[in-house]
Amino acid sequence: MTARHKLWVTLLLIFLLAVGVRLLVWQQNRAAIEQVMTQLTLTYKADARVLARGDWRLFVRGQNPPSDANVLAHPPGYPLLAALLFAFNGESDAALRLWQLLCDAASVIFLFLIARELLSQRVAVMAGVMAALSPQLAYNSLLLLPDSLAVLPILMSVYLFIRAAKEERGWIKLLAAGALLGLSCWLRPNALALPLFMAALTPFVFRRGQRWRAAVALAGAGLLLIAPLTLRNRIVFRSFVPVSLGSGVTMLEGIADYDRKGELGLPQTDMDVLQQEARESGRADYAGSLYNPDGIERERARRARGLAVIRAHPLWFASVMARRAASMLRMERVPVIAGSPFQPASGFPLKAVQKLFITALMLPLFLIGVGLLFKERNLSALFILLVVPVYYLCVQSLLHTEYRYLLALQYFLLIFVAVTLDRAVKLIAHAKAQRLKESN
Numbered sequence: 001m002t003a004r005h006k007l008w009v010t011l012l013l014i015f016l017l018a019v020g021v022r023l024l025v026w027q028q029n030r031a032a033i034e035q036v037m038t039q040l041t042l043t044y045k046a047d048a049r050v051l052a053r054g055d056w057r058l059f060v061r062g063q064n065p066p067s068d069a070n071v072l073a074h075p076p077g078y079p080l081l082a083a084l085l086f087a088f089n090g091e092s093d094a095a096l097r098l099w100q101l102l103c104d105a106a107s108v109i110f111l112f113l114i115a116r117e118l119l120s121q122r123v124a125v126m127a128g129v130m131a132a133l134s135p136q137l138a139y140n141s142l143l144l145l146p147d148s149l150a151v152l153p154i155l156m157s158v159y160l161f162i163r164a165a166k167e168e169r170g171w172i173k174l175l176a177a178g179a180l181l182g183l184s185c186w187l188r189p190n191a192l193a194l195p196l197f198m199a200a201l202t203p204f205v206f207r208r209g210q211r212w213r214a215a216v217a218l219a220g221a222g223l224l225l226i227a228p229l230t231l232r233n234r235i236v237f238r239s240f241v242p243v244s245l246g247s248g249v250t251m252l253e254g255i256a257d258y259d260r261k262g263e264l265g266l267p268q269t270d271m272d273v274l275q276q277e278a279r280e281s282g283r284a285d286y287a288g289s290l291y292n293p294d295g296i297e298r299e300r301a302r303r304a305r306g307l308a309v310i311r312a313h314p315l316w317f318a319s320v321m322a323r324r325a326a327s328m329l330r331m332e333r334v335p336v337i338a339g340s341p342f343q344p345a346s347g348f349p350l351k352a353v354q355k356l357f358i359t360a361l362m363l364p365l366f367l368i369g370v371g372l373l374f375k376e377r378n379l380s381a382l383f384i385l386l387v388v389p390v391y392y393l394c395v396q397s398l399l400h401t402e403y404r405y406l407l408a409l410q411y412f413l414l415i416f417v418a419v420t421l422d423r424a425v426k427l428i429a430h431a432k433a434q435r436l437k438e439s440n
Helices: 002-026 038-052 056-061 076-090 093-118 121-133 135-139 152-164 173-186 194-199 211-237 249-257 270-281 285-290 295-313 314-327 347-353 358-374 377-396 402-440
Strands: none
Touching: 002 121, 002 135, 038 076, 038 152, 056 211, 076 093, 076 152, 076 295, 076 377, 093 121, 093 135, 093 152, 093 285, 093 377, 093 402, 121 135, 121 347, 121 402, 135 173, 135 402, 152 173, 152 194, 152 402, 173 194, 173 211, 194 377, 211 295, 249 295, 249 314, 295 314, 314 377, 358 377, 358 402, 377 402
């Protein structure tokens, strides 16, 4: 068997493992999965129905622009995908979950390819297997939300970025890498500035003479794919909204999470935001929706209020960002699959493995992996593997965050864990060889 055939077999086995784990998690946790974020899911489905019946004008503009800005509450990518799948299968949650499951398994493959390009086959296999087995990644891939889908284009982008840096004429790959980052923003806006972060890597990765052009190509392609959303928002709502609304609400609620005594008077939930705005403005109609009426103006006021708090308490907010960033490195507690040692077919072996995906174990292994790559002076690989985690730690820490926003970060953490495990295996093998040599 040639090396190429071995690679394809490895890819297939990891993909099938990821699919199998996700199918088993789906089967074992069906009731719990179907109860997560149901109201948000219904909103996405409602938008998909508008599109499915061919009402493009309502899908693009909403009910009453620019005052009613509810259509800007989230990017349009997930309803577009749902409408496409529903056109072939009817309004089937199972079809949508199956598509997300397959896309998440594809994400595992691209994680493997990234690790293989930058490090070694063994590290890549370890990282791919861990991503396939991860209860956090498997569970989130089955929620009817766009978060796990938004990860695949990010991983594909990083892989193409690496490949482009290794080729004399990798401009097509580089443009595709930037476009994929823009595509991710059609699903979730969290990666909005990631093209700029990755463009900043080009001096460390590309050859002299290519760096500035590479940076412009990457960032430009990403911004170009985001541009249709920004242009729509400018024309229809007469405002500069790059992708979607929500930063003002999440900023206020994120600050309130750390204001334990309530001294700042900020709302902690969406309902608190609505009630406070209705009360303070004397507008009872504000209590019905975050973005209708006067949705964009209210969102600007929320951002201004949050920024005012930050300016008034800069050191305190810096500590908030640090604590929030630290919380992003924790492993989410999700239901592992059911299983019994007396019924091996029930999934007991997988349950035992999934219980290892805890912060107390994974975080130290991640930090050791970062230190090992730095000690080995593998700085190019280190910078590429850290760009996505550092982006989320810096940018997302400005706002309220949830684990589902950070799935891309979690994928890259597993590569560093794999580095640590790989070096541990090498040390053990070396120690055994030494003992064997001494005994002879």
